[in-house]
Amino acid sequence: MNDPTALDRVRELLDPALLDLAALSPSARGYLDLLGEEPDDESPVQWLMRSGFLPGIYERIWRPAVLGAMKGPFGPSTAQEMALVGRMLELGPGDRVLDVACGPGNVTRTLARAVGGEGLAVGIDASATMLARAVRDTGSENVVYVRGDAVDLPFLPGCFDAVCCLAALYLFARPFDALAGMARALRPGGRIAVMTTRRVPFGGPFNNLVGAASGVRLFGDEEVVDALTRLGFSGLRHRAYGLVQFVNGRLV
Numbered sequence: 001m002n003d004p005t006a007l008d009r010v011r012e013l014l015d016p017a018l019l020d021l022a023a024l025s026p027s028a029r030g031y032l033d034l035l036g037e038e039p040d041d042e043s044p045v046q047w048l049m050r051s052g053f054l055p056g057i058y059e060r061i062w063r064p065a066v067l068g069a070m071k072g073p074f075g076p077s078t079a080q081e082m083a084l085v086g087r088m089l090e091l092g093p094g095d096r097v098l099d100v101a102c103g104p105g106n107v108t109r110t111l112a113r114a115v116g117g118e119g120l121a122v123g124i125d126a127s128a129t130m131l132a133r134a135v136r137d138t139g140s141e142n143v144v145y146v147r148g149d150a151v152d153l154p155f156l157p158g159c160f161d162a163v164c165c166l167a168a169l170y171l172f173a174r175p176f177d178a179l180a181g182m183a184r185a186l187r188p189g190g191r192i193a194v195m196t197t198r199r200v201p202f203g204g205p206f207n208n209l210v211g212a213a214s215g216v217r218l219f220g221d222e223e224v225v226d227a228l229t230r231l232g233f234s235g236l237r238h239r240a241y242g243l244v245q246f247v248n249g250r251l252v
């Protein structure tokens with residue numbers, strides 16, 4: 001739930017150079033709506049994300065089935081993935097963590113437990129229907145949801161201890177601008193964890209087929225690592241499972 005305390009706390013993190021903070025108020029659905037319109041990157045998958053249908057089945061059915069198939073038999077289960085992301089982000093009590101493209105809040109709620117009552121977990125997503133579900137399914141007072149564009153994050157520089165973006169980078173119109181925005185939102189020493197699609201090495205025609213059939217971007221194994229290196233991250237670690245890759249590191 002977006003209780004007033006969490007909302008007040010997220011207001012302090014928003015960049016007044018980008019937003020008229022005085023004009024902001026929570027929508028009737030319980031999240032802070034910074035988007036008048038949907039981002040201009042509509043594709044069939046994005047349409048699905050913004051439908052009324054997917055949020056209801058996403059966490060229990062869609063994510064385990066679709067991502068599970070993409071990760072393959074040796075990939076982590078959802079529970080193992082959450083534990084892995086927890087280790088990558090090194091969250092502790094009192095941390096502020098940003099979940100970019102939070103969908104129905106399935107990851108945000110896990111992050112919120114790790115940062116405790118003194119901490120804050122902020123989930124941002126462009127889909128009104130996903131966020132409505134996130135608000136409905138979240139009871140923690142240290143969580144706040146924001147409707148905004150991941151490619152144009154509205155937060156003050158350096159205001160988060162950790163940021164993650166799982167299962168979404170491939171949907172963004174400008175994924176590398178989104179990564180730059182995540183770096184900007186992190187304080188020095190802040191941690192990042194990204195999980196996205198992957199081009200299978202030497203799988204040219206297969207990659208092309210999967211990319212064309214799904215309509216989503218597949219990233220090379222070095223692409224995200226290289227982008228994060230250029231953005232000033234160190235200690236980068238890459239893990240690959242089938243069509244999925246995880247990358248994590250720390251901002252210098």
Ligand SMILES: C[S@@+](CC[C@H](N)C(=O)[O-])C[C@H]1O[C@@H](n2cnc3c(N)ncnc32)[C@H](O)[C@@H]1O
Nearest residue numbers: 049101102103125126127149150166167168171
């Ligand atoms: C597959 S869900 C991922 C949810 C969650 N992060 C997870 O790991 O299960 C992808 C989410 O990305 C969101 N999304 C796509 N493009 C976006 C954008 N430009 N800005 C914010 N959210 C976006 C969609 O609305 C959707 O909720």
